[in-house]
Amino acid sequence: MSAAIVFGLCGAAAAGLGLYGLIADPQPLRKIVAFNLLGSGVFMVFGVVARRGAASGFGGDPVPQALVITGVVVAFSATALAVALLLRLFQVTGSATLNTEEPAGMGTDPADA
């Protein structure tokens, strides 16, 4: 078992955890955090692919490494846009929920029963 495999499995597990949080957590901000976790897990798996491609005196294949750098920056800009949308939703409605029902109706949500 090599370091690449260990970190590859770690990335797979992080992606799974992120996916769970994305679906199961009702709060939009927590969904954004979970989505970033999911993305970072995928990046980690890609990093393992880069590490295994080590050749010609390089510690890893520079092409996937460069793509991950681009990916991290794009993920950050998407996160910033999502957070700005959420803060605007909060400013306009006074709440930060994806629930389309009236806030008063939420206490009787059948999921709580």
Added chain:
Amino acid sequence: MTVALALEMALAAVVLGVATWTIAARETFAAVVGFVTYGLMLALIWVRLDAVDVALVEAAIGGGLGGVLLLGAAARLRVTETLAATARPGATVRVGAALLSATVAAALATGVILLPDPAPTLAPAAAANATATGLGNPVTNVLMAFRAMDTMLEKVVLLLALVGVWSLAPDRLWGGYPGPRHHADPLGTLAFLARLLPPVGIVVGIYVFWTGKDHPGGAFQGGTILAAMWLLVMMAGIADAPQVSSRRLRIVLIAGPGIFLAVGLAGLAIGSAFLAYPVAYAKPLILGIEIAMTLTIAATLGLLVAGAPERSARQ
């Protein structure tokens, strides 16, 4: 099992523990603190994967700027938390989500274990063509020359994200100042650090950019450090964010992708293809683009964290 492998397994276990905390923590603020820790630990994994360039980006963006952005949002949305938590989905949804996530994770893990051996790699091709640019860092070569199209489009994505954030301003505040005006105790720790760190941080940022041509570093990493220094000064209330209608600011914002595009089109006219650099001038051209990009990245990232305009221009 070697000592190094044991340490790597421990590192992976800690990272997964922090990731679990990020999902399971009751309070959003605590979860975000977990996410920042996760980003910093992840940077260590990237070092172990021999990707120091990625480690720098992950630490600066995943741990640093992303943390500031999410912590700020968590603090402002704290009042909504108790109400939002009541909308927790039922047991069926949660079990279904757990099953789906476990399946996806298992599929990814299987993919990792079954990766082909020997692994396909473009490293020899990158090494063979390194002389064409005169740069010693293979990742910078890929970013600025071999896959320059990705990097240029990514600059455009950053700009579009910023336009998206700004467009969320109410009409009457359009062109105003982004985010709330920050006030900090002028004799407090934050104001002290905001005066002490930027001179050092600006030099470090420029160094990280400059050394990126031959060693780990580059425009992204350096630009992110510069953005962090700018944000520190803004958050300590020492300087305000610029008005988003400022012409000088907008010139800085389009300088990076603009110069990149101009060089790319010149490559079409003079050289052989779009974004093809004449070999004799490849290094100065790439460095010129990178200088503009570093400034643009610093300004764009800082303003993305600062948020949509919330104060009118006349205020």
